Each structure stands twice: as C-alpha cells, then as structure tokens.
Amino acid sequence: MTEERALNFIEEIVENDLQTGKNNGRVHTRFPPEPNGYLHIGHAKSICLNFGLAQRYNGKTNLRFDDTNPVTEDTEYVESIKEDVRWLGFEWANELYASDYFDVLYAFALNLVKQGLAYVDDSTPEEIAAQKGTPTEPGTPNQYRSRSIEENVQLFEEMKAGKYPDGAKVLRAKVDLASPNMHLRDPLMYRIRHAHHHRTGDKWCIYPMYDFAHGQSDAIEEITHSICTLEFIPHRPLYEWFIDKLEIFPSRQYEFARLNLTYTVMSKRKLLQLVNEGHVEDWDDPRMPTISGLRRRGYTPASIREFCERIGVAKRENLIDVGLLEFCIREDLNKTAWRRMVVLDPIKLIITNYPEGQTETLHGENNPEVEGGEGGRDIPFSNELYIEREDFMEVPPKKFFRLGVGLMVRLKHAYIVKCESFVKDADGNVTEVHCTYIPESKSGNDTSGINVKGTIHWVSVPGAKTAEVRLYDRLFKSENPAAEEGDFKDDLNPNSLQIINAFVEPDLAEALPGKGYQFIRKGYFTLDKLSTDEKLVFNRTVTLKDGWVKK
RNA sequence: UGUCCGAUAGUAUAAAGGUAGUACGACGGUUUUUGGUACCGUUUGUCUUGGUUCGAAUCCAGGUCGGACAACCA
Numbered sequence: 001m002t003e004e005r006a007l008n009f010i011e012e013i014v015e016n017d018l019q020t021g022k023n024n025g026r027v028h029t030r031f032p033p034e035p036n037g038y039l040h041i042g043h044a045k046s047i048c049l050n051f052g053l054a055q056r057y058n059g060k061t062n063l064r065f066d067d068t069n070p071v072t073e074d075t076e077y078v079e080s081i082k083e084d085v086r087w088l089g090f091e092w093a094n095e096l097y098a099s100d101y102f103d104v105l106y107a108f109a110l111n112l113v114k115q116g117l118a119y120v121d122d123s124t125p126e127e128i129a130a131q132k133g134t135p136t137e138p139g140t141p142n143q144y145r146s147r148s149i150e151e152n153v154q155l156f157e158e159m160k161a162g163k164y165p166d167g168a169k170v171l172r173a174k175v176d177l178a179s180p181n182m183h184l185r186d187p188l189m190y191r192i193r194h195a196h197h198h199r200t201g202d203k204w205c206i207y208p209m210y211d212f213a214h215g216q217s218d219a220i221e222e223i224t225h226s227i228c229t230l231e232f233i234p235h236r237p238l239y240e241w242f243i244d245k246l247e248i249f250p251s252r253q254y255e256f257a258r259l260n261l262t263y264t265v266m267s268k269r270k271l272l273q274l275v276n277e278g279h280v281e282d283w284d285d286p287r288m289p290t291i292s293g294l295r296r297r298g299y300t301p302a303s304i305r306e307f308c309e310r311i312g313v314a315k316r317e318n319l320i321d322v323g324l325l326e327f328c329i330r331e332d333l334n335k336t337a338w339r340r341m342v343v344l345d346p347i348k349l350i351i352t353n354y355p356e357g358q359t360e361t362l363h364g365e366n367n368p369e370v371e372g373g374e375g376g377r378d379i380p381f382s383n384e385l386y387i388e389r390e391d392f393m394e395v396p397p398k399k400f401f402r403l404g405v406g407l408m409v410r411l412k413h414a415y416i417v418k419c420e421s422f423v424k425d426a427d428g429n430v431t432e433v434h435c436t437y438i439p440e441s442k443s444g445n446d447t448s449g450i451n452v453k454g455t456i457h458w459v460s461v462p463g464a465k466t467a468e469v470r471l472y473d474r475l476f477k478s479e480n481p482a483a484e485e486g487d488f489k490d491d492l493n494p495n496s497l498q499i500i501n502a503f504v505e506p507d508l509a510e511a512l513p514g515k516g517y518q519f520i521r522k523g524y525f526t527l528d529k530l531s532t533d534e535k536l537v538f539n540r541t542v543t544l545k546d547g548w549v550k551k
Numbered sequence: 552u553g554u555c556c557g558a559u560a561g562u563a564u565a566a567a568g569g570u571a572g573u574a575c576g577a578c579g580g581u582u583u584u585u586g587g588u589a590c591c592g593u594u595u596g597u598c599u600u601g602g603u604u605c606g607a608a609u610c611c612a613g614g615u616c617g618g619a620c621a622a623c624c625a
Contacts, residue, residue: 006565006573034625069624125623132621136553139621170623180554182621191623210625233556234620255556257618262562268625310574312564314557317618321562324575334588369588401586410584443584455584521585548586 008313010049010254014057014225023224027059030223031085031092032214034066035077035198037268038283039084039291041304041325042259048308049256050227051090062221063092067099068213070197078198080283084291089301094221098213099199101220105208106160108216108246109171109189113152117245118189119145120155121172128170131177132185138178139185145174159192162205166192173212175241183234184241187211215239218251226251229258230315259311260319263474264289265482279492280475286528286539287475287496297472298516298526298541300336303329319480326542333524333541337516338366338374341412341457342504344469344522346386348432349403349458351417354383359462362443364413377507380463381414386503388521391456392422392433401454403433409454412520416441416450457520464503467536470528471498508536516541 007015018025029050033043054061063085067073085092112118121128121144133139147155159169171190179185189212194205208216215238218226226239236253243250260266265274266289274280274288283290286297294304307328311320341364359382365373387403396404403409403419410416417435425431441448473496478484481491511517513527523543531537 008564012567032625036625066625072624128623129621134553134621167623182554185621188623193623207623209623214625230556231619232625234554236555257557310563312574314564316557316563318563321575324563327575330587339585368585399586412584414584416584446584452584454586457585518585518587521587544585544587546586 005309009315010053010225010227010256010313011056013254014053017224018057026222026224027054027057028062028093028222028224029053029059029227030062030064030096030218030221032064032066032217033081034069034072035074035081036069036072037077037272038080040266040268040271041261041289041291041294041307042266043084044088044291044304045259045308045311045313046227046229047085047088047090048305049313051092053225053227054093059224060093061090062094062096062223064096064098064217064221066210066214066217067097067197067199068208068210070193070195070207073198075198080292084295087295087301088291088304096217096221097199098208098217099197101213101217102200102204102208104220105213105216106206108242108248109208109212110153110156112173112189112245113156113171114149115245116149116174118156118171118173119147119152120159120169121145121186122169125167128188132182133177135180135182141177145186156190159190159206160204162194164192166194168192171206173238173242175238181234181237183211183238187238211235211238212242215242215251215253216246216248218253219243219246219248222249223251226253228253228255230255230317255315256313257315257317260317260480260482261289261325262319262322262479263476263481264322265476265488267482270482270488273489274475277489279489284529286470287472296529297539298333298524299325299329300332300516303332306332322474329542330524330545333516333518335369336367337518337524339364339368339518339520340377340505340508341379341459342467342469342502342508342519342522342525343386343388343457343459344500344502344519345389346459346503347389347392347430348461349385349387349417350432350434351383351385351437352420352434353436356383358383359460362413377505379413379505379507380460382460382462384461385411385458386461386464387433387456387458389430392419392430394422394430401452402456403435408450408452409456410441410443410452411437412455412457413443414458415439415443416446416448416452457522459503459505463506465506465509465536467502467504467508467538469500469502469525469538469540471500471540472496473498502538504536509533511536511538518544 031050051061172186175184190206284292284296362379365376367374392403408418415437417437421434423432476491477493481488524541525538528537528539
C-alpha cells in the first residue's frame with residue numbers, strides 16, 4: 001500500500017485522461033534509453049516515473065532502445081541497461097528497438113515524400129545550418145527544396161540503395177523555414193551512414209534522426225503518454241506535425257525536469273570523460289552516480305525508488321541535495337543491515353585486570369531494529385583489544401563520553417572499563433590505553449549498578465581479521481560542478497577515495513556479497529566486487545549521521 | 552534583439568479563488584549498551600509592480616531573474 005501523496009502533474013494528466021475516456025482507459029508508457037552509455041540516477045527518476053505510472057494505473061511500460069545512431073551504440077550498453085532496470089525492480093511489457101522499425105520508418109518517410117512534405121537536400125551541413133537562419137531571422141530556401149516529388153522519390157530510394165557516400169545527401173521534412181521554432185525549419189529526417197549497426201548489421205546505410213524515429217516508435221507501439229525531459233519541449237510541435245501528416249496513432253508527449261544532484265555531474269558525456277580519462281575506475285566506480293556505481297557502493301533498489309518518490313516530479317529546474325539520497329539509504333539499511341564491529345583507525349586497549357591469555361565468547365545480535373535481533377553472532381573477547389583512535393583523548397573536553405584517564409565507557413556487548421593510563425610512542429602518538437574492567441558489568445547481566453554515558457566498539461586482538469576498507473567522499477568539491485567556469489574536471493575532489501586497512505571481528509569473514517552491514521558507530525558498508533576470501537574489501541556506502549560536534 | 556518553459560522556507564515538493572502544508576536539512580529536547588534509531592519541539596517561504604475579486608501562491612497585464620532552442624546527437 002503506497003502512502004497517501006499528492007499527485008504530480010503527470011499523474012493529474014493521466015487521471016484526467018482516464019476520466020474523459022481517452023485511449024479507452026489505457027495507459028501505456030515507455031522507457032527509451034539510447035544504448036550508448038550506462039544508466040544513472042537521473043534515468044532512475046525516469047524509470048520510476050514511467051513504470052510507476054503504469055503500475056499505478058494498471059498499464060504497461062515498454063523498454064525501448066532508441067538505437068538510431070549506429071556509430072555510438074553497442075550491445076554492451078543494452079545488456080547493462082536491462083540489468084539496471086531489472087535491478088531497480090521493474091519488469092517491462094516488451095523489449096523493443098527503434099531499429100526494429102526501420103522498414104516502417106522508411107515507408108513513413110516515402111509517404112511524406114510522395115505527399116510533397118519531404119525532400120532530398122544535397123547541401124553540406126554548414127550550408128544547411130546557414131540556411132536555417134537564426135532565432136531572430138527566418139531561414140532561406142535553397143534550390144533542392146523545390147525538387148519534384150518524382151525526383152525526391154528516386155533520390156531517396158537511391159540513398160537507401162547506397163548510391164551516395166556519407167554526408168552527400170539528407171532527407172528533410174518540408175515544414176516552415178520561417179518558424180520561430182528552429183526545430184520546424186525543415187528538420188532532417190534521414191542521414192547517410194555507411195556504418196555497421198549492432199542489430200541490423202549492414203542492412204541499412206541511411207538512418208533516421210531522433211525526431212523521425214522517436215515519435216513514430218511511440219505511435220507504432222501506441223504509447224499513450226510519452227514522457228521526456230524539458231529540453232524536448234521545442235520538439236513537441238514537430239512530434240505532432242509528423243503524427244498529423246502521417247495519420248498515425250496520436251501519442252502525446254509530456255515533459256518534466258531532469259534530476260540534478262549536488263556534488264556530481266549527470267551528463268553521459270561528462271561521465272564518459274571521467275571513465276575514459278581515468279578519474280574513476282569505471283562506470284561502476286562507487287563514486288559514480290550511475291546505477292551500477294550506486295549498486296556497487298551498497299545502495300539498495302528500494303532506497304533509490306524511495307528517493308525518486310521523495311524528489312517529486314515537476315517542470316522547474318532543480319538541484320537535489322545529495323543528503324536526501326543518503327537519508328534514503330540510511331533509512332533502508334538501518335532496518336536491514338546486520339551490525340558488526342570494525343576498528344578503522346586502531347590503538348590498543350589493554351585490560352590490566354583481565355587475565356592475559358584468557359578469552360571468552362560474547363554474543364551480539366544481528367539487528368536491534370528487528371524483534372529478536374535476527375539472530376546473532378559470537379564475538380571473541382580478551383585482555384587486548386583494538387579501539388578507535390578517536391575514542392580516546394589525552395585531554396578530554398567536557399561532554400566527551402568516551403575514554404580519557406579516569407573516564408569510564410562500556411565496551412559494546414562486553415564490560416564497562418575505566419581508563420587508568422596510556423602509552424605514547426617516540427612521536428607522541430598514543431599507542432595504548434590501559435584500563436581496568438568491572439567483572440559484574442557484563443552485558444546482559446550487569447549487576448554493577450554503574451551507568452556510563454558512552455559505549456564504544458572494539459575488536460579483540462586475538463581473532464581479529466583484517467580488511468581493506470574504501471571510504472568515499474563526494475566526487476566534486478562544489479555543489480554544482482557543471483555550472484563552474486572552465487573544465488568541470490578542475491573541480492574534482494582529490495580526496496574522494498581513501499583506502500585503509502581495518503581490523504574486523506571474525507564473523508565478517510563470512511560477509512555476504514550484496515548485503516549491507518552497519519559497522520557500529522561508523523557507517524554502512526558492503527562487500528566490494530573485488531573482495532576475495534584471502535582479502536576482504538568493503539565499500540563504505542554512507543556514514544552514520546553524526547550528532548557529535550566537537551566544540 | 553525571436554520563440555518556448557519556469558519562479559512557494561536552505562533544498563525539494565503540495566495547496567485546482569477561501570487556514571501557506573509535508574519531507575530532507577539545521578537547531579533544541581526525551582529515550583537509548585551505536586553521540587545511530589525512535590519520539591517530541593523550534594526555525595525559515597509565495598520573484599516584483601499593478602489589476603480583477605468580499606478574498607489571489609493560484610486569474611489578468613507589465614517587469615525581473617533562471618533555463619531551453621539555430622548537432623547529418625538523443
């Protein structure tokens with residue numbers, strides 16, 4: 001059951017269509033990526049919108065690859081896109097390709113040529129651009145615009161037959177060279193490209209442009225609501241012009257504002273640059289805003305869907321605080337992640353009154369958020385432990401609820417200890433903290449009557465395992481790197497990745513791939529794909545919210 | 552000096568002429584064997600100038616600001 005929420009403007013349109021009986025009450029959307037890159041969180045917004053609409057109104061959603069440009073596209077991307085959509089939790093009604101429609105599209109084009117609404121133009125790209133005029137000046141027709149229908153039919157057939165080299169000719173719609181909308185100034189429909197297509201092979205040497213493929217594909221599939229981003233608004237009159245002249249199914253286009261996130265970039269071009277120039281490991285680098293990156297980082301599908309739900313859908317430009325995404329993953333993982341103890345930056349804690357060589361096995365629940373704790377695990381304990389360096393201070397300030405000489409804390413799942421002294425090395429760094437423990441304060445049956453403010457995590461030196469832990473920070477230094485002057489890469493955060501070695505409790509050797517773990521007091525982590533039995537590697541998904549501010 | 556889209560707390564997003572609300576954030580508190588979680592509280596907003604109206608975030612007009620559009624990309 002979804003929570004009560006105000007409708008967004010697209011849902012209002014759909015409900016209105018449903019009420020007026022449009023499309024016989026049918027709702028059919030599509031998610032139409034071009035297979036030339038990996039999906040990112042911005043696509044997730046579109047996926048949640050399109051699939052969510054169909055779910056809500058009992059409709060269907062097609063997955064359609066907009067593969068009309070053979071030189072940039074590849075099956076590698078097709079596969080990753082399918083994987084990502086499925087991972088997000090959606091199932092498409094049909095897997096379709098614009099390239100499946102090349103024959104129909106060609107027939108549509110011939111139809112327009114025969115109506116005198118399209119013509120073959122021999123001009124160079126530069127000439128065409130010049131003849132289009134400017135936003136304030138109308139375009140000017142050239143001699144090709146008045147070619148006869150017969151000549152156009154023959155030329156277009158010859159284009160298809162491969163008689164001309166790349167760039168020699170294009171097919172253009174004859175709309176209005178004086179339109180204030182630049183997209184109506186005789187837009188290109190087909191260009192010549194003697195290139196191998198990942199699906200149609202070498203069958204074609206002419207390929208339709210976006211404007212003569214997308215809307216037509218929508219019509220062929222009888223898409224009722226074709227949802228795209230704001231930059232396509234000027235294309236809509238052309239979208240409708242083709243539907244009108246071709247007398248095909250009247251799909252309608254609606255536009256919403258794309259997602260922007262603070263401290264990252266969202267354009268495929270920029271993400272590709274980060275990969276190609278080695279600023280990140282790959283498309284699935286955990287710092288990337290790609291779906292595969294977020295997955296590797298430890299984000300769950302539910303958290304991303306929740307995020308998309310919370311950001312809403314509107315037409316105004318936006319820049320969402322990445323803190324909201326972090327809130328969503330914390331909210332999810334808090335309920336599902338198993339708690340474990342890991343020391344990231346160790347110093348030793350010696351319990352002077354606990355017999356050297358003695359060990360005992362303590363118990364810790366897996367998840368305190370769930371009734372019964374979801375079971376638990378054994379934790380070895382001894383007189384020699386690792387604790388976090390930041391949990392001890394030589395000169396503790398007021399309200400420092402951790403260790404300092406004379407202060408007491410509880411060791412999570414274990415005993416209360418009192419700090420008696422500490423040891424420094426030659427450089428003045430603290431290396432050991434010496435404590436005494438209170439035997440009757442054992443977790444679970446504490447009869448000591450002592451209350452302490454702080455509880456800290458620890459790992460027993462005997463039994464401790466090591467792991468590589470990768471700590472991530474924002475990829476860019478400024479909130480909106482795309483808006484910065486100059487090269488956006490100058491804004492890259494040089495400290496976005498920190499790799500450390502940590503001591504982890506032994507149970508973590510059994511960590512499951514894909515599962516979220518909370519390293520108590522430190523954050524949420526998950527096994528990286530590079531992790532092996534010999535060498536554990538964890539990614540930090542997100543830190544815990546930290547209410548402690550040093551004065 | 553064109554056409555189109557937009558403007559509500561710090562960030563997002565509601566209110567369809569009738570109480571400006573919600574979430575995240577921030578701040579404060581309660582609980583707590585995670586300075587987490589949970590719970591409670593506080594905080595800040597309708598771009599501007601006019602008009603219509605008993606009443607305007609909402610309708611109208613002008614202005615301001617932001618964005619998109621002149622790829623053989625999508």
